[in-house]
Amino acid sequence: MHLSVRSVTKRFGSVTALDSVDVDVRDGEFVCLLGPSGCGKTTLLRIVAGLEDASGGTVTLDGADLTHTPARHRGFGIVFQSYSLFPNLTAGENIAYGLRLRRVAAAESAARVRTLLDTVGLPGIEERLPHQLSGGQQQRVAVARALAVDPKLLLLDEPLSALDAKVRVSLRDQIRALQRRLGLPTLMVTHDQEEALAISDRVICMNHGRIEQADTPEGLYMRPATRFVAEFVGHMNFLTREDLGRIGPIRLAGGEASGTTVLGIRPEHVRLSPDEGCGNVLSANVVSRQFLGATTRLDVDVNGSRIVVDAPGVAPHVEGDAVILALPPERIREFPA
Ligand SMILES: Nc1ncnc2c1ncn2[C@@H]1O[C@H](COP(=O)(O)OP(=O)(O)OP(=O)(O)O)[C@@H](O)[C@H]1O
Ligand SMILES: [Mg+2]
Structure with missing residues (x-):
């Protein structure tokens, strides 16, 4: 299985929601679309699903052109953000919905529903209506419904965002474990960077309808390609030419910073009480202190x-x-100013 999105553009009137976007999802991969509100994540997912037409570009699956194939013929499973279950159908009927459309026999369908409810950890709740289930349970039923038709690709649009923090983390781990077990290629939308890092094989970071970087979670965090990615994923200290004027010259792994770029260093890479011989040693004063449990965050003035x-x-x-702190040269990254 190889889903390939090439040069997809989407315009809504004068708004360009997607600007020549390329995305790949390969066999067994879990890929997240990550980006701020309005950057085009849902639009891209809907184009992949076949629920929206692109203004230009192609969507192919194993080389076959899907661009004009309607959603119901693509064979993808879809889970939306919330309230996506039919409220007047029971959990069992919701899951069996796609099977009924395919005229699967009642006994076979009932057995399949039972298996799927076991798979998502909700055995025996066939007869419950959506309003008799918690938000997390409803989303698990929605996942079971998406899996019922043996999808070639699972598409998830912020399936966890309406849930409280504990349930969200637990359900995300369950979805990831299930996805691995089934080897099911998955494309999930999220605006939560921690969620994207935790769950993905690859993360596609978007901004204003464009892809800023597609990389492994480690690559995105350790080697952000753009200033936007560095800022959106984790925290990054930026040092501009004006900052260097105040704090003095900063040495990089490859020589001295020229001042035409912006330097970035992660808070956890700044060394406190550095050893002798550490580069870029600075005197500073603590302005504020926040104890966060595993770490203490200090805001210092240099x-x-x-x-x-x-x-x-x-x-x-x-x-x-x-x-006294130090900015280890090998930890400093340069971005275009
Ligand atoms: N049907 C539509 N008509 C007009 N503009 C639209 C339509 N759908 C989306 N847009 C615009 O396209 C852009 C991308 O929207 P999209 O819903 O894809 O963003 P998103 O990344 O999913 O954001 P969020 O995180 O808030 O869900 C936005 O500027 C939005 O206003
Ligand atoms: Mg959206």
């Missing part, structure tokens, strides 16, 4: 420039403390 530092565990520093 000659009028601010740097956020994440120290492991309980940092002994308090507001007003003078600290």
